[in-house]
Amino acid sequence: MNIQIHSVRFDADKKLLNFVSGKVKKLLQYSDDIIGAEVFLRLDKAQDADNKITEIKLDIPRSPLFARKQNKTFEEATNHAVDALKKQITKQKEKIRGV
Template identity: 45%
Template sequence: MNVQIQTVHFDADQKLLEHVQKRLDKLKTFHDKITGVEVYLRLENLSQKVRDKVAEIKVSVPKRSLFAKHESKGFEESFDQAYDSLVAQIKKSKEKMFA
């Protein structure tokens, strides 16, 4: 499984990167044929005052790609919400495969 983590408009600290990597390692338990994962963490400016933290995750499995995006006031929260959404998509996709 090829994992790419990109940060846009900021430099991520080691704690955040470890949190993301730890959660991504668990994806293998939901689907054993994941070929790649792309994570984008970025700051989004709205009206030049509020800076929301946006997490986007794209997971590639044979014959399809799954995508989730979430934004909140913290990167961990944004990533965890997007991750939970992706896990649900993976489970649903796997059910359809075997149905």
């Protein structure tokens, strides 16, 4: 799986990039059809503490999946986005199987 990580309005350190990459790679356990992933780590202009945004787009042949989560840290936002994608993958598999 090809993973592209983009940091917007800041420079992400290697530790954060490795964390995000590891979490996204774990999605392969739920679907072998994932071709690639594009991740955007953004800093929101808002002054509140929840200004870290993680957006993940998965390239899957039938229909791409997308999740966007906002939280206090990029790690928390990434965890929530990955959890949302796990649910989407499960729903997509059920729909395909006709369950």
